[in-house]
Amino acid sequence: MTLSNxxxxxxxxxxxxxxxxxxxxxxxxxxxxxxxxxxATLLKRMIDKKFVAYNEFGNSREYYPLVKKSDYFSKHVNGxxxxxxxxxxxxxxxxxxxxxxxxxxxxxxLRKIIDVELQKKKK
Amino acid sequence: MTLSNxxxxxxxxxxxxxxxxxxxxxxxxxxxxxxxxxxATLLKRMIDKKFVAYNEFGNSREYYPLVKKSDYFSKHVNGxxxxxxxxxxxxxxxxxxxxxxxxxxxxxxLRKIIDVELQKKKK
DNA sequence: ATTTTACTTCTACGTTTGTAGAATTAAAAT
DNA sequence: ATTTTAATTCTACAAACGTAGAAGTAAAAT
Numbered sequence: 001m002t003l004s005n006x007x008x009x010x011x012x013x014x015x016x017x018x019x020x021x022x023x024x025x026x027x028x029x030x031x032x033x034x035x036x037x038x039x040a041t042l043l044k045r046m047i048d049k050k051f052v053a054y055n056e057f058g059n060s061r062e063y064y065p066l067v068k069k070s071d072y073f074s075k076h077v078n079g080x081x082x083x084x085x086x087x088x089x090x091x092x093x094x095x096x097x098x099x100x101x102x103x104x105x106x107x108x109x110l111r112k113i114i115d116v117e118l119q120k121k122k123k
Numbered sequence: 124m125t126l127s128n129x130x131x132x133x134x135x136x137x138x139x140x141x142x143x144x145x146x147x148x149x150x151x152x153x154x155x156x157x158x159x160x161x162x163a164t165l166l167k168r169m170i171d172k173k174f175v176a177y178n179e180f181g182n183s184r185e186y187y188p189l190v191k192k193s194d195y196f197s198k199h200v201n202g203x204x205x206x207x208x209x210x211x212x213x214x215x216x217x218x219x220x221x222x223x224x225x226x227x228x229x230x231x232x233l234r235k236i237i238d239v240e241l242q243k244k245k246k
Numbered sequence: 247a248t249t250t251t252a253c254t255t256c257t258a259c260g261t262t263t264g265t266a267g268a269a270t271t272a273a274a275a276t
Numbered sequence: 277a278t279t280t281t282a283a284t285t286c287t288a289c290a291a292a293c294g295t296a297g298a299a300g301t302a303a304a305a306t
Binding site for chain 3: 127128129130157158159160161164165168181182183
Binding site: 006037041042 | 292293294295296297298301302303
């Protein structure tokens with residue numbers, strides 16, 4: 001079960017908001033806004049797909065994500081990696097490092113992170 | 124204009140093959156094979172979308188990709204980054220480094236690449 | 247108490263996707 | 277020359293998507 005593009009965008013909003021009522025969701029959409037019913041349909045489909053759940057509060061609902069962004073994202077990137085890089089994460093990483101233009105500072109940060117990861121592995 | 128999932132897979136094959144006749148394409152598909160007509164339909168749609176072209180050879184065609192994998196891929200990852208990481212490539216990178224389980228060797232390679240990039244920037 | 251507002255459900259409809267049979271065509275094999 | 281094989285085009289169809297109106301419902305505002 002996967003999310004379609006529009007559903008994914010909505011999911012992204014939910015992750016950011018953590019919990020959200022309909023009005024909160026509508027607010028974060030940029031112009032031209034989707035119709036309320038469109039968002040409602042999307043939410044319903046996402047609930048069916050088990051990506052979203054809600055708590056009932058009176059007549060309205062507080063929606064929240066059922067899957068963690070990191071989990072969803074991992075699967076996503078792994079798919080990408082499988083599809084485009086022969087299942088080699090490092091091939092992907094090197095491509096990524098070359099192709100996106102990270103600033104010097106960002107690259108340095110990234111190297112720090114890598115060092116930390118390396119430390120972890122070595123232990 | 125984007126490729127659907129199945130189209131993307133086919134595209135991946137084409138990138139690997141560089142050029143391919145129908146039979147070559149059918150070969151690389153794992154069981155259960157798609158019907159020839161299915162692949163033909165996909166190819167036709169991809170031609171319409173300007174992702175694929177072909178040279179005519181007798182009654183059959185040699186198909187080839189019109190877009191480079193790296194270009195396609197960049198757009199793809201940038202979408203991901205925009206969608207999930209607030210448009211911050213470094214945020215993505217750090218997430219990626221932590222969440223995918225790169226081996227020690229891979230991490231070290233990656234650090235090398237980063238160093239090279241850093242050298243370039245510094246010049 | 248009645249109107250307004252916010253939200254949800256139901257229904258719908260055109261488009262895209264995934265899949266492939268039928269018919270056709272052209273080349274290859276016999 | 278005739279049959280077989282490979283590829284292409286046309287047609288089709290169910291499922292998924294993107295989008296939203298109509299209608300109902302419950303809470304809030306007046």
